[in-house]
Amino acid sequence: MRDTLIILLMKIANFILKILGKQGGNVLGKIAKKLSPNILSTFNINCPVIAVTATNGKTMTNNAIASMLRQAGKHVICNTEGNNMETGILSMFLKTCSLTGKLKADYICLEVDESYVPIVFSKIHLDTLIVLDFFRDQLDRNGEVESLILKLEEFLKTYQGNLILNQDDPNVVRLGYANPQNSKVYYFHAEAYCHATKEITEAGEGKFCPLCKTRLMYDYYQYSHIGKFHCPNCEYGKQESYVTASNIDLEGKEFIANGIPFTMQSESIYVVYNFLAVISVANLYHIDIEDVQKALSTFELNKGRLEKLTIQGVPTIINLAKNPTGSNVSLRLLREDPEPKELLFVLNDKIADGFDVSWIWDINFNELGQVQRIITSGTRAYDMAIRIKTSGYPINIIEAELDLNKAVHKLYQTNVKKYIIANYTALEPTRKEILTLEKELGK
Amino acid sequence: MKEIRILYLYPDMLELYGDYGNLQVLKYRMEKRDIQVIIDRYSIGDPKPDFLSYDLIFAGGGADNEQSILAKDLLQYEEEIKEAVRQKVFFLLICGAYQLFGKYYKGVEGNIIPGLAIFDYYTEASTDRTKRCIGNIVIEVNIGEKQTKVIGFENHGGQTHGITTPFGKVLFGNGNQFKDTQEGFFLPHVIATYLHGPLLAKNPEIADYVISTCLTRKYEEKMDLLKLDDELEEKCRKQLLVRFIPVEKQ
Structure with a gap:
């Protein structure tokens, strides 16, 4: 009873803010959470929730997934603006839900900060989680990459939903081992593009096999530590791919995934990787491939991103x-x-x-x-x-x-x-x- | 042509905070003076390096996980490294490497990672995992015959005790421990410090001290280094010192 009242109050507050021409940002979420710490779990959700987490590429990938689903005629709720912590997601829910707290959509697409995944999804049922990459990022604020990975691993130990992982990031592949009971793990992988190198040319993480601590071997590096790797000592890095990109032509802004041609607006290798995540989602939810092609070919990045x-x-x-x-x-x-x-x-x-x-x-x-x-x-x-x-x-x-x-x-x-x-x-x-x-x- | 040989320890493991920049700065400043620089790398699995054949040995800071893996590897060279210190090979040790040259590192859970015990200090992690010494730091050092301010960035949970010859006096930031007055460990041929930034980027005087100390030892004569264009470094220092330290203390 109390939570429904809070939702109602926040809806009114949002309405007033709107009249005043104000966005409100995370304020609604902050207030609601203060009044009721678990309020995120009270929303009525009757559709799959798809979430993206990573160091780099969360916003782009999440928005591309939403645009792909919309192209296919689906009604999508999405945190487009990149409010990816608990109060940001809560604010977005409060703004979009009905007066009774129902979120009416075919899909809910969320980008979620790496460290907030366990928190947010202890309160919302998650259908599919996508993990793109882990890079060093603002160490004085976020701490070491390792501690973030451990947090996610802990969360995934009991997670039963779909898990879409970047097969070319050794730190991400680790997560596929977190719950041996979960068979719904899907990897995407890209063949070498023309500027891939034999040696690493940029700072990278995860040089050692997480299973047996042997130094990993790379066939090639695409950028940073992203590339085709394997452990010379155990089976690590020999997973089967769910989606594979080949014939990557950045100048021509095109690539092939599982035999199907795709075009894009950008000429960056990391956009290809993000799109492979989108294509994996599309395959899992049986979205018509023509809609995927169309959505990706017209997808524009946010302002200031390439x-x-x-x-x-x-x-x-x-x-x-x-x-x-x-x-x-x-x-x-x-x-x-x-x-x-x-x-x-x-x-x-x-x-x-x-x-x-x-x-x-x-x-x-x-x-x-x-x-x-x-x-x-x-x-x-x-x-x-x-x-x-x-x-x-x-x-x-x-x-x-x-x-x-x-x-x-x-x-x-x-x-x-x-x-x-x-x-x-x-x-x-x-x-x-x-x-x-x-x-x-x-x- | 003069030549300086550098051994870079565990470049793929102790490389979290851009510490390699120190070698880039040294290389830059030596090559501008027509000194040839050779940088050899050693990491786990490589053949044993001849420590005494180097003029400078450098190691940086890393993630906790990797630090405990490499501590075991490092310990097998205890005698060789001790001999290199005795023979006054220059050691530049940042953060994790600084800790590993002490007696031990005690982790949050009480686990002990033994160090090389080349110097008497030891480090214990702060019991609260969320509490770390993080932030910009300025210290005052006496180096060569000069006094200068050194600007960097510290990020360490470890609290280092038992230092009798610190690198510098803290003017802004934490130092060896929370709210400490002293930072790092110093001998004329050893600089061990928590300062990232990297250390030498904004402190060309320290870089030149390292270079001239190495040259003097190797060629057994004191040499004046050619003056370089440090306008950017000077402007950078001026800007940051004003930001971090109240005018009356400068």
């Missing part, structure tokens, strides 16, 4: 990178682009970024091709400039500018193609600055 803009007539690509792997996949685009270009890297060290910027030394800045000028900005502009300088770039092509507005103006003094990488709190302000610049000059 976003292509034209500023002052200059082609510009802006991408979020909040950890070494995110930065490395962005820099791969530079490396794989033969044209002359300039780079702006904006690095902040605010609370949401993590205070520790040591991770920038795990970024691989080698051989960026024809980079003619590098500008750094953000609260840690100098740290970034020193980092890049140490990789051997001439000091006279590197400029550090703490003031973002000035940095952006300096960047557009030339008409060479721009690549912009920004970390978490730096992304929106950076985007805003370049869009403002475009408007100013348009006048």
Whole structure:
């Protein structure tokens, strides 16, 4: 009785906020949880819940799954904006549920923060969990990757639902062993793309077999520690794949999965991996493959994620990178682009970024091709400039500018193609600055 | 051409906080001065390295799990490493490696990981797993004949006790223990510290101290290092010192 009353009150509060033109963010969830800690478990859900967790790629994959299901005519509830902790999900439920707490949908798609998976799904029945990857990420905030994996393993020991795992991340495959009773484990895998390497070129995790502690062997690395691996001593890494990508052509923005051709809007290897997760979901829920093809071919990433803009007539690509792997996949685009270009890297060290910027030394800045000028900005502009300088770039092509507005103006003094990488709190302000610049000059 | 040989211990296991950056900085600063740098790597399963053939031995910080695996491997070289310390090979030890050169590391559950016991200090994890010394840190060090401030980042649960010759005095941050006044361990040819960042990135004076100490030992003459363009480093230090330390204390 009490929870239904709280839901009703929150619905009214939401209605008032809406009239006032306010979003409310996580506020509703925070209040509701304070009033009743277990309120998340009282919603009436009569459809499959599909969740995505990972270090990188949660938002993109979750939104792509929702768009694929919608393409197939399904009604989907989804935390599109990336509110991926308990109160964020709760807020979204409160906004979308009926007055009696019913969530009417064919599917509920959630991206969930790695450490919140056990909490959220002790309260909601989970039908399918997708785990994409584990990378080092803001160690001062999140702790070591290992402790996150252990938390998930503990949760999965009793989990009975579908488990979709990235077969090319040894830390993720570990999770497939958590509950030997659960046979519903599905792996997706990608064959080597043209820039895959024999040796690891970027920082990675999980070099040892979790079963027998032997050093893992790799046939190839796609990026970071993602690639085809196996244990020379035991069966680890020899799972059967549920979905396999082949003929990956990033320039042509296409690949083949289980013999079926797919096209996409992006030219990044990690988008292929995220899409393999989407295709796995589609196969499990028997979604018409044409709908999947159509959804993926038109799927647009969120703003600031591999976003292509034209500023002052200059082609510009802006991408979020909040950890070494995110930065490395962005820099791969530079490396794989033969044209002359300039780079702006904006690095902040605010609370949401993590205070520790040591991770920038795990970024691989080698051989960026024809980079003619590098500008750094953000609260840690100098740290970034020193980092890049140490990789051997001439000091006279590197400029550090703490003031973002000035940095952006300096960047557009030339008409060479721009690549912009920004970390978490730096992304929106950076985007805003370049869009403002475009408007100013348009006048 | 002068040459400095570096042994990098457990590069694939002690590499959590970008500590390899220290070697990138050393390499950069030596190559700018026409000193050839050779970096050899040693990890579990590799043939035994000849510790005495190196001018500098470096190791960084790692995840707890990996640290306990490699501690066993490291201990088999106890005698060789002791001899290298006696012969004043330079040791640069960050975080986990700093701990492993002490007597022992006692984990949260009371488990003891024996160290090399080359130095007298020892480390015990804070009993509360959620409590760690995390944050920016500034220490004041006397190195060579100079006094300088060293800027870095610390992230450690271990509390290190029994230090008589610290690396520096804490001006901002925690240090060897929660709210400590001292940080790290120092001998003229040993720098052992919790500072990531990496340590040498924003502290070129420390980098040059390491380089000149190695050169002096190897070539048995004191050498002046060519001055490099450290404008970015100087600006970075200025910006961060203002941020972390009140003006009156600077």
